[in-house]
Amino acid sequence: MGSDDLWYKDAIFYELPVKAYSDANGDGIGDFSGLTGRLDHLQDLGVDCIWVLPMYPSPFRDDGYDISDYYGIHPSYGSLDDFRAFLDTAHARGLKVLTELVVNHTSDAHPWFVEARNNPDSPRRDWYVWSDTDDRYHGVRIIFSDTERSNWAWDPVSKAHYWHRFFSHQPDLNYDNPAVREEMWNIMRFWLELGVDGFRVDAVPYLIEREGTSCENLPETHEVLKFLRRRLDEHFPGRVLLAEANMWPEDVQPYFAEGDEFHMAFHFPIMPRMFMALRLEDRKPLEEIFERTPAIPDSCQWALFLRNHDELTLEMVTNVERDYMYEQYARDPVARINLGIRHRLAPLLEGDRRRIELMNGLLMSLPGTPVLYYGDEIGMGDNIYLGDRNGVRTPMQWTGGWNAGFSTADPERLYQPLIQNPVYGYQAVNVESQRRQENSLLNWMKRLIRGRKSTRVFSRGGIEFLRPANHRVLAYVRALDHEKVLVVNNLSSTAQAVELDLRALAGAIPIEMFGRSLFPRINESPYVLTLGPYDFFWFRLRWL
Amino acid sequence: MSPPSILSDDLLRQLMAVGQVDIMVGVPTLNNAATVGAVVQAAHFAFGNHFARERTVLINSDGGSSDGTPDIVREASRVESETVLAAHSLRTRHRISAPYHGVPGKGTALRTLFAAADLLQARAVAILDPEITSITPDGVFALLGPVLRDGVDFVSPAYARHPLDGPLVSQLVRPLFRAAYGRRLHEPMAADLGCSGTFAASCLEEAVWESDFARYGIDLWLSCAAVAGGFRMAEAALGPRTLGPRVARPGLQELFPQVVGSLFSCLEMHEAFWAGRTGSEAVPLLGEAPAVAGPAPPVERASLIEAFRTGVTDLGPLLEQVLSPETLEALHALSRAEGVITYPDRLWVATVMEFAAAHYRGVMHRQHLLQALVPLYLGRLAAFHARAEEVGVDATERALEALGESFEEAKPHLLGLWNKEGGR
Numbered sequence: 009m010g011s012d013d014l015w016y017k018d019a020i021f022y023e024l025p026v027k028a029y030s031d032a033n034g035d036g037i038g039d040f041s042g043l044t045g046r047l048d049h050l051q052d053l054g055v056d057c058i059w060v061l062p063m064y065p066s067p068f069r070d071d072g073y074d075i076s077d078y079y080g081i082h083p084s085y086g087s088l089d090d091f092r093a094f095l096d097t098a099h100a101r102g103l104k105v106l107t108e109l110v111v112n113h114t115s116d117a118h119p120w121f122v123e124a125r126n127n128p129d130s131p132r133r134d135w136y137v138w139s140d141t142d143d144r145y146h147g148v149r150i151i152f153s154d155t156e157r158s159n160w161a162w163d164p165v166s167k168a169h170y171w172h173r174f175f176s177h178q179p180d181l182n183y184d185n186p187a188v189r190e191e192m193w194n195i196m197r198f199w200l201e202l203g204v205d206g207f208r209v210d211a212v213p214y215l216i217e218r219e220g221t222s223c224e225n226l227p228e229t230h231e232v233l234k235f236l237r238r239r240l241d242e243h244f245p246g247r248v249l250l251a252e253a254n255m256w257p258e259d260v261q262p263y264f265a266e267g268d269e270f271h272m273a274f275h276f277p278i279m280p281r282m283f284m285a286l287r288l289e290d291r292k293p294l295e296e297i298f299e300r301t302p303a304i305p306d307s308c309q310w311a312l313f314l315r316n317h318d319e320l321t322l323e324m325v326t327n328v329e330r331d332y333m334y335e336q337y338a339r340d341p342v343a344r345i346n347l348g349i350r351h352r353l354a355p356l357l358e359g360d361r362r363r364i365e366l367m368n369g370l371l372m373s374l375p376g377t378p379v380l381y382y383g384d385e386i387g388m389g390d391n392i393y394l395g396d397r398n399g400v401r402t403p404m405q406w407t408g409g410w411n412a413g414f415s416t417a418d419p420e421r422l423y424q425p426l427i428q429n430p431v432y433g434y435q436a437v438n439v440e441s442q443r444r445q446e447n448s449l450l451n452w453m454k455r456l457i458r459g460r461k462s463t464r465v466f467s468r469g470g471i472e473f474l475r476p477a478n479h480r481v482l483a484y485v486r487a488l489d490h491e492k493v494l495v496v497n498n499l500s501s502t503a504q505a506v507e508l509d510l511r512a513l514a515g516a517i518p519i520e521m522f523g524r525s526l527f528p529r530i531n532e533s534p535y536v537l538t539l540g541p542y543d544f545f546w547f548r549l550r551w552l
Numbered sequence: 553m554s555p556p557s558i559l560s561d562d563l564l565r566q567l568m569a570v571g572q573v574d575i576m577v578g579v580p581t582l583n584n585a586a587t588v589g590a591v592v593q594a595a596h597f598a599f600g601n602h603f604a605r606e607r608t609v610l611i612n613s614d615g616g617s618s619d620g621t622p623d624i625v626r627e628a629s630r631v632e633s634e635t636v637l638a639a640h641s642l643r644t645r646h647r648i649s650a651p652y653h654g655v656p657g658k659g660t661a662l663r664t665l666f667a668a669a670d671l672l673q674a675r676a677v678a679i680l681d682p683e684i685t686s687i688t689p690d691g692v693f694a695l696l697g698p699v700l701r702d703g704v705d706f707v708s709p710a711y712a713r714h715p716l717d718g719p720l721v722s723q724l725v726r727p728l729f730r731a732a733y734g735r736r737l738h739e740p741m742a743a744d745l746g747c748s749g750t751f752a753a754s755c756l757e758e759a760v761w762e763s764d765f766a767r768y769g770i771d772l773w774l775s776c777a778a779v780a781g782g783f784r785m786a787e788a789a790l791g792p793r794t795l796g797p798r799v800a801r802p803g804l805q806e807l808f809p810q811v812v813g814s815l816f817s818c819l820e821m822h823e824a825f826w827a828g829r830t831g832s833e834a835v836p837l838l839g840e841a842p843a844v845a846g847p848a849p850p851v852e853r854a855s856l857i858e859a860f861r862t863g864v865t866d867l868g869p870l871l872e873q874v875l876s877p878e879t880l881e882a883l884h885a886l887s888r889a890e891g892v893i894t895y896p897d898r899l900w901v902a903t904v905m906e907f908a909a910a911h912y913r914g915v916m917h918r919q920h921l922l923q924a925l926v927p928l929y930l931g932r933l934a935a936f937h938a939r940a941e942e943v944g945v946d947a948t949e950r951a952l953e954a955l956g957e958s959f960e961e962a963k964p965h966l967l968g969l970w971n972k973e974g975g976r
Contacts, residue, residue, distance in 0.1 A: 284642065288605075288642055288643050290607075290642070290643040290644050291644070292641075292642070292643055292644045293642065326640060328604050328605075328640065328642065329642060332605055332642060476569065477565075477566060477569030477570075478568070478569040478570075478571065479569070479570075479571075479643070479644035479646070480571060500571070502571075504571070505568055506569075507565070507569075
């Protein structure tokens with residue numbers, strides 16, 4: 009694999025739902041033409057790769073993760089030509105594009121399932137998992153336990169039960185059937201030939217079922233994924249697969265396999281621990297999770313994020329930690345959903361610019377590829393009263409004008425209301441006004457991303473934690489070959505002094521990366537730094 | 553020139569790293585390698601089990617141990633691998649082991665710990681005796697919980713003990729403390745305690761740290777200061793108390809003057825507080841009332857009686873300066889009695905109070921005075937043991953309560969002697 013094939017390690021990812029980004033045709037719903045018109049913003053921000061949330065035809069009973077046609081574009085978002093134009097424009101600007109690949113299930117409105125349930129003799133019948141009884145795979149956990157009672161649903165049409173790990177309107181595909189694997193590859197090939205640069209693969213642990221198991225992470229599931237990866241490498245080298253598996257890092261590691269399964273996987277447990285460390289003013293949660301994170305093949309990369317389109321998931325924390333997180337970040341019970349918190353980044357951090365900066369500083373300097381969520385670059389707010397997780401999927405706020413510059417439609421026609429409160433409303437928080445202010449969050453984010461991309465230490469280097477006595481300070485050295493960067497973060501709301509044992513770096517001159525200020529040369533003595541509340545330093549270390 | 557700091561630069565540097573805390577557990581040590589590990593682990597697990605969210609620190613203030621005590625403290629704190637998930641603390645658990653500066657003794661160790669608590673703005677502080685190996689994580693919680701939860705300033709332990717265990721406390725310290733200070737504490741001179749940061753800071757301001765109190769009577773002084781300072785108090789039931797093995801403990805001849813002298817000196821220090829008070833009130837007990845535990849400690853009754861008789865005879869001229877003629881005559885009569893002696897409560901109360909007043913009035917060198925009380929105490933001990941043997945445990949408990957009441961009733965006698973003209 010060539011160095012350029014590892015582009016995903018150096019990239020800044022940006023996640024967006026098409027419907028929320030920009031509406032070009034004035035129907036109140038974002039579309040690909042609108043998105044294409046906003047690529048300036050992404051390029052200016054420093055984004056390298058756009059991850060587009062599901063854009064396929066769908067009944068939208070699960071925000072597009074219930075696909076009824078894998079080869080099309082949802083009419084609300086435009087046409088295949090519109091998508092192609094978006095892709096070409098993005099590529100012309102050096103931006104890569106990842107799309108969603110929902111491999112585990114389809115919508116029950118998908119023609120495959122319609123055919124399967126209507127005709128038991130159809131070859132499509134075996135594309136899904138059927139049973140005469142609902143007692144097979146007994147004991148397998150129910151993921152959406154708030155709404156589902158069983159992983160089996162009764163189909164009155166064919167008078168049989170079908171297997172579903174998510175909503176009952178999302179029947180699982182049967183990957184024991186080679187035809188399903190081939191079809192999934194055909195779908196991938198279709199989009200890859202159009203030019204997409206890879207897929208974020210949804211819900212990967214659940215592809216295969218076996219009696220007497222948890223039906224998760226089975227070896228046969230890995231075989232399916234390796235099959236798809238093999239085909240990808242054979243036909244489209246340089247394209248990537250990003251796994252969604254909300255599990256402990258040691259359980260995700262097998263999805264990297266020997267570098268022949270996924271290129272990337274989200275590191276879910278880091279995210280809540282970043283928030284926890286900040287509120288506790290203690291680096292312990294972060295150090296612990298990194299100690300628990302196993303090594304992965306050189307060609308692979310973790311994907312890190314602060315927030316995404318789902319709730320801030322608290323599945324990968326202990327009960328004590330979850331209670332603490334709820335108490336600190338979701339005092340209003342409405343903010344709690346499933347096992348998580350449905351807030352955006354800025355409201356979670358009470359709009360505190362210093363904390364927002366520190367968290368983004370951590371995101372950009374810890375090992376992994378950062379994935380930004382649309383709107384967080386300007387500190388957008390949310391509306392937890394919109395139901396489900398819709399509150400973090402409101403229209404992007406481009407300007408302080410009509411519909412925040414998102415759409416020319418009547419406001420009542422927007423797919424969802426804009427954020428309008430005085431603190432986070434579009435009149436106060438929007439791209440246009442922040443672009444004009446030198447010290448806006450948007451412009452600060454641009455500088456941060458430039459800093460991150462000024463060296464490959466952050467994207468490809470190793471990490472060594474320094475563990476100073478002051479637990480409020482998280483310090484680490486990122487190193488790649490002879491290049492070294494010292495990162496020092498004050499997790500505390502008060503000024504802190506810290507003594508760092510930097511004897512191993514004696515002789516180096518620390519140069520602060522944003523202001524290029526010189527700091528005293530490191531020697532054998534403890535290196536004393538003082539940091540203001542939530543301050544952080546990135547020092548490039550030079551031996552001159 | 554500024555006075556020397558009680559905190560070394562090294563300790564200060566470590567405290568800077570710890571920063572503000574909610575809870576501080578202090579363990580003063582001097583050659584406690586055999587027992588300190590269990591105590592530190594109890595604190596360690598208390599942090600995980602009961603204070604997962606709180607900012608915590610354990611500080612060992614060591615008097616220069618030569619048996620590796622500080623190393624054992626450090627090792628005992630590193631048991632993360634044994635920590636079950638439920639005992640997982642969200643935060644960094646800090647441990648500091650640092651030698652203290654100044655006059656050797658527990659007072660200096662405590663002063664260092666209180667100064668650390670003050671600097672760290674600890675809301676709750678527990679001081680754990682390195683020799684009391686029966687302390688449990690729940691016990692540590694019992695000492696700290698009332699401070700954090702209920703705003704209590706001083707938490708004294710209540711142990712489940714046999715009524716004949718700790719006779720110096722039960723025969724003298726507890727009832728005199730009760731009568732003078734008006735609060736009924738099971739253990740007025742306990743080495744384990746919990747307190748608020750406010751109380752610790754207040755103690756730092758008192759001029760006791762350079763005195764003999766600091767060396768010998770600091771535990772007792774803390775209880776007295778808590779009452780005299782009007783601090784909110786509680787008792788925590790900690791169950792049976794077990795002391796680990798120790799190379800050498802001071803004998804009675806050494807211990808008695810230290811303890812009793814400290815109590816008498818406390819009375820002197822807090823005269824303005826206690827002189828006008830009558831009666832006593834119980835301190836709220838948190839947890840189950842302490843039950844009787846353990847066997848009665850053995851005593852050589854014959855040798856106690858012999859020591860009593862010899863003392864009364866040999867120390868006659870000295871006792872004449874301290875005791876009233878009535879008391880002295882009664883003691884002489886006792887010493888002449890054959891066999892088992894009977895040392896009634898009223899006589900014992902009078903003896904103690906007349907010694908306390910004489911101590912205050914400075915009728916002789918205080919050390920001599922305190923030594924003169926030792927044989928009388930031994931006589932009382934022998935008599936009480938003999939009676940306890942006859943009546944059993946429950947009646948002995950009641951007898952101790954009656955003794956406390958007798959001390960209370962005789963408080964006017966003490967005041968009369970205290971305020972008597974002449975002498976002081």
